[in-house]
Amino acid sequence: MGNSLICKSKKDVKEIGSRSKRMGRSQRKLQSEEEFLKKQALSLALQQLQLSQRFDGSTSKRIGSTSSRRHNLSDPFCNGKQNPSKRVSRAEVTSGEANLQALDFLENVKEKKFVLVHGEGFGAWCWYKTISLLEEVGLSPIAIDLKGSGIDLTDTNKVDSLVEYSKPLIEYLQGLPDNEKVVLVGHSSGGACVSYALEHFSNKVTKAVYICATMVGDGQRPFDVFMEELGSEEIFMKDSKFLIYGNGKDEPPTGFMFEKEQMKGMYFNQSPTKDVALAMVSMRPFPLGPVMEKLSLSPKNYGTGRRFFVQTLNDRALSPDIQEKLVRENPPERVFKIKGSDHCPFFSKPQSLHKILLEIAQIP
Numbered sequence: 001m002g003n004s005l006i007c008k009s010k011k012d013v014k015e016i017g018s019r020s021k022r023m024g025r026s027q028r029k030l031q032s033e034e035e036f037l038k039k040q041a042l043s044l045a046l047q048q049l050q051l052s053q054r055f056d057g058s059t060s061k062r063i064g065s066t067s068s069r070r071h072n073l074s075d076p077f078c079n080g081k082q083n084p085s086k087r088v089s090r091a092e093v094t095s096g097e098a099n100l101q102a103l104d105f106l107e108n109v110k111e112k113k114f115v116l117v118h119g120e121g122f123g124a125w126c127w128y129k130t131i132s133l134l135e136e137v138g139l140s141p142i143a144i145d146l147k148g149s150g151i152d153l154t155d156t157n158k159v160d161s162l163v164e165y166s167k168p169l170i171e172y173l174q175g176l177p178d179n180e181k182v183v184l185v186g187h188s189s190g191g192a193c194v195s196y197a198l199e200h201f202s203n204k205v206t207k208a209v210y211i212c213a214t215m216v217g218d219g220q221r222p223f224d225v226f227m228e229e230l231g232s233e234e235i236f237m238k239d240s241k242f243l244i245y246g247n248g249k250d251e252p253p254t255g256f257m258f259e260k261e262q263m264k265g266m267y268f269n270q271s272p273t274k275d276v277a278l279a280m281v282s283m284r285p286f287p288l289g290p291v292m293e294k295l296s297l298s299p300k301n302y303g304t305g306r307r308f309f310v311q312t313l314n315d316r317a318l319s320p321d322i323q324e325k326l327v328r329e330n331p332p333e334r335v336f337k338i339k340g341s342d343h344c345p346f347f348s349k350p351q352s353l354h355k356i357l358l359e360i361a362q363i364p
Contacts, residue, residue: 121258126143162293195215216326
């Protein structure tokens with residue numbers, strides 16, 4: 001009996017020792033996992049802190065020039081890279097330094113007002129991400145509802161000209177002080193409004209940015225750009241189920257609007273679900289008259305304006321080929337490209353679009 005007790009005691013000691021080892025390994029594993037999680041959380045926090053300094057996913061090229069642009073070495077937003085002589089380790093990054101860099105950036109920007117013009121069916125609401133990002137670096141963005149768009153209560157069917165459609169934008173530019181200029185940004189068919197403003201208020205627009213927009217030349221219609229995607233104008237005007245006849249079936253169509261599933265596939269093929277949901281409850285019919293007009297653009301006004309074009313490379317509404325054709329036929333000062341963006345980069349690639357707008361803002 002004594003021997004059995006000794007054996008049992010030894011067995012218990014072994015089990016206790018084994019259990020202690022397992023507990024030790026378990027504790028070490030928990031500590032290791034906890035340290036990993038802490039490092040991961042710190043890394044994510046630092047990444048969030050550095051978002052204002054890093055904007056990936058876009059490329060740009062100069063049109064009509066072989067010279068490379070000289071970047072200001074004090075510019076923290078130059079191609080999303082910091083000056084090597086001013087690099088800091090992650091541990092040294094602080095919100096105070098981020099604020100100082102934002103102030104340095106603002107010193108290089110002359111015009112701080114950005115006027116954002118939406119495209120067909122959209123409204124000022126679509127720019128909410130861009131507005132937030134621009135405000136974070138100290139700029140002053142404003143988004144405008146064109147006639148019959150967004151929360152403007154005008155009946156879309158009554159908007160039959162580009163002048164009428166652009167009226168809210170024109171009134172804003174007319175109300176600016178004599179010595180004040182803005183950077184004008186237009187999306188999609190909003191490019192026609194930007195061109196109209198550039199022609200008639202060239203003294204108020206320091207730069208015009210076309211985001212996958214209808215940057216057509218003198219005597220051209222914005223409608224023709226979309227027809228290259230949609231096919232024959234005659235067939236579209238006769239058989240399209242998307243046309244709206246506000247004045248009756250016997251009269252010419254007054255507007256159009258794609259069905260929801262059609263819009264999702266054409267406009268939002270790369271956009272987050274929540275932004276698509278926002279668009280589905282916010283999109284409105286688009287007046288047809290403004291895009292059917294031929295633009296009258298002069299070399300003196302429009303021709304001397306500084307234009308920049310942003311191409312969206314995963315666009316199904318206005319294909320990269322059509323955008324490339326617009327650039328070839330009516331060359332801007334520079335062209336920027338956003339990879340992985342659908343027709344709405346303010347949804348699908350807001351940081352990349354933001355970086356481009358900041359870079360354009362700093363071009364002397």
